[in-house]
Amino acid sequence: MTERTLTKGGSSSPATASRRRGGRGRPPTVPDHRGGNGVPRRSGPPFRARLRRDWQLLLMTLPAIGLLAVFHYTPTLGNIIAFQDYNPWDGIWGSPWVGFAHFERLFTDPRFWNAASNTLIIAAVQLVFFFPIPIALAILLDSVLSPRLRMVLQSIVYMPHFFSWVLVVTLFQQILGGAGLFSQILRQNGYAPLDVMTDPDAFLFVVTSQMIWKDAGWGTIIFLAALAAVNQNLYESAAVDGAGRWRRMWHITLPGLRPVIILLLILKIGDILNVGFEQFYLQRDAFGSSVSEVLDTYIYHQTLVTGNFSAGAVAGLVKGVVGLILIILANKLAHKMGEHGVYRRA
Amino acid sequence: MSTLFKDRPVWAERPSLPARAGKNTALAAIAVVIIFPLYVVILTSLSPASAVNSAGGLVLVPQGISLQAYADLFSGGVVTRAVLVSLGVTAVGTLVSLVATILAAYGLSQPGSLWHRPLLFGVLLTFLFAPGMIPLYLLVSNLGLIDSYWSLILPTAVNAFNLVVMRAFFMNLPKEIGDSARVDGASEWTILTRLVLPMSKGVTAVVGLFYAVGYWNAFFNAILYINDNSKWPLQLILRQYVQQGQQLSSSSVIGDAVQGGTASAPNLAIQMAIVVVALVPVTFIYPLVQKHFTKGVIIGAVKG
Structure with missing residues (x-):
């Protein structure tokens, strides 16, 4: 399951099939020597086609990405209280700034x-x-x-x-x-x-x-x-x-x-x-x-x-x-x- | 010199007697150093009061077996409740973690999919820095999760390392499987649950063990986020009544833990029983999963 491929929906109508092919119509890729981590340049298939193809995958990443966003990235931003006199009553938005x-x-x-x-x-x-x-x-x-x-x-x-x-x-x-x-x-x-x-x-x-x-x-x-x-x-x-x-x-x-x-x-x-x-x-x-x-x-x-x-x-x-x-x-x-x-x- | 050889290869000389003796002594000593403390603790927890008294502390030689300490612990009190809290948090937490991790690992296992790179980058970036204890505490507090069991689960629910391990495993599966299913019109969800997961039992077991052990052992999260000591998980009880040595029977907190009080097991046996209770789930689940470690699930994935 390394590279998303072009052939999906064999049973779909010609119109969908062609649209999907358009969505996946990337040029053949150069073999990637970095172990499948690097992604070849795409010639820009339409965003909506890719969304239509990959929305299930995106949905699957949502819980984990959401948890990391809330419990890792948000508190990382919260480090700005280092430049404040933070007190819980005024919160991040109300506490006075004190620089260094x-x-x-x-x-x-x-x-x-x-x-x-x-x-x-x-x-x-x-x-x-x-x-x-x-x-x-x-x-x-x-x-x-x-x-x-x-x-x-x-x-x-x-x-x-x-x-x-x-x-x-x-x-x-x-x-x-x-x-x-x-x-x-x-x-x-x-x-x-x-x-x-x-x-x-x-x-x-x-x-x-x-x-x-x-x-x-x-x-x-x-x-x-x-x-x-x-x-x-x-x-x-x-x-x-x-x-x-x-x-x-x-x-x-x-x-x-x-x-x-x-x-x-x-x-x-x-x-x-x-x-x-x-x-x-x-x-x-x-x-x-x-x-x-x-x-x-x-x-x-x-x-x-x-x-x-x-x-x-x-x-x-x-x-x-x-x-x-x-x-x-x-x-x-x-x-x-x-x-x-x-x-x-x- | 390797697993390839069940017998000594012909070219290898047989080690001298002192060398063999030295090696075997070293191996035996290592095993004893690890097992001995566990043996003493388990034996003391199972010893009757007379044995503990005559030993003047921890029991080295079995002198009768008594389950009194465990009967006291599970008579419904602080320890019983703490065990239930820990079991509940571990069960729910492991489920949440595994579901989120498996889904995301599969969702990110197909390079070239929409937003694959930025999302993966966002996951990997969490390796490089921790958010910091204080901002995280304030966030949990602002979300109203102080004294909620969710505070023991959500902040640690997704571990980027486990996610990467799973993803690497999924990526090493033959991609033809997914492709042919897609041709047949299968949804990604179907491919994941019907095809990919049944082939991924080993890695799921290992990652599940990592999460479960993490939740069961979680100590500092509870120190930070759980003020109400009636909601304490087992590790905090272990600390207060064993490591810090607070007397179980005389403590007002535990008043109803040892019902009857007078007929109870010696304090030391009860303390050691708490240690054993904290130990047992890990030692029971671990052998079921251990074989996958040696099969190189983790190493293979890390290299990938």
Whole structure:
């Protein structure tokens, strides 16, 4: 179902048929090498004919497009309250304009810079300590020969991805928290209990462990697919030529994963401000905001706790704009390195 | 090194004993790290008061089975209501999401159709930026959806990623099917429901699971939009009574949850039972869909 075709309505009257043919009468198209995403230039079939042909398809897109328009695009426009002193009684139309006053206040707020630096620190730690794990895990899983055992292991490691953050944080608390299993065993053996779940020094360790527990398994999917696509003959020839298993991994497996690794690395850089939200919101009180406040929780506590909507919107807008710039830069980088990126070059 | 080989290929040397031992230990350790917390939680929720007391907390070794904690939870109270709210939101939300996503994915699956490009662009553009928490909150509030269950569904009803996955799958189906049906005068609706959907069960199951898990796990939307705690979904209950450790039996909010009070299960068992209730739907639905992950439904679609 790639290209709409000309032959429709074989049973319709000659008049309709010719009109429809007119509607679909595009010149034969050049084969599209961009994977069916690009659309050939049309010589302009009449709008009404195309509407008559495609109204059902348009109608089908309506619910989703409508939902995105209302719940994505409208609130995006709503960001203009960042330039207002918004209050709910006067609304967007009645609230006074204040220019960049909120931006100035934001950039002089030490808590904002604390949240920004925490976000960057967490992102960096994720990059170094989380990112390589799915790669290693995928190589390990891929080396399991028995399909049944492999299936069982995959099922197990994918599963935590589907647990909510509340659940994951609760499980960690039950095992590692001050009233959790670990402390319980320590206490019963005469040692002092150890509560890592409230220790600010342990914060990065705890949140990274949680991420690994929850999502490292799920992260293997894309690497496993890349591994399955590696030409098996390469391994055989290398083995015949005397390459051992580590040399094969270094010279065949890792180069096979290289494009995926680069792509995901670049995407990660574009997504650096989105370190996650619920995980930090849930543990903010336990660890203290000096280590656990990230940009999203800052926005929440700025606004919905204090009622200062414009201050929160400003922080959200700054984060969104910086994030957008990062994504665009990351994609530019991806294209430079010959990868696809999240969107293709237009 | 791949699924192609059920046996070790002839050219591959058999790994040394330490290497095999190391690999198997690593795999076993990974499985244990994931399963162990679940085991402890499930076991404690099923343990009688005596077992919880003698363990001094979480139970590691089974010492009798008691369903008292679950009987308490489902005796009609805050938790019972929260489970019903979560189930309802998940069911209605998944239905709304799947219908909107399938329709739009099919509607956008035919390049060259009217407004195909701008509409697709409008969908893809949502990948690049989020509207921001505050404007979205104000919108939901202005639409009068605060404390309405629809606030948990509509803002997240259409996920562009899921839409793109579905669309890519539809586009990879042989186009002759649709063409020949069109020649026979079939409407697009008929083609979608009679021909395309029956061939798309796998991708529908996967996308349905993504949506269902999203609704079941939704936490922050409820924090933002649901002030009335009698309308709280399960994740908020889980947070308040387990993660934050508010006492179930002594809390006035839950007053009628544990009827009788005195004969109830230990607090810890009840807490763990709430965790299990939050866990169970995911672990039950997941194996039904899991096989499609390994078949590469998602990867194939993303590449497309």
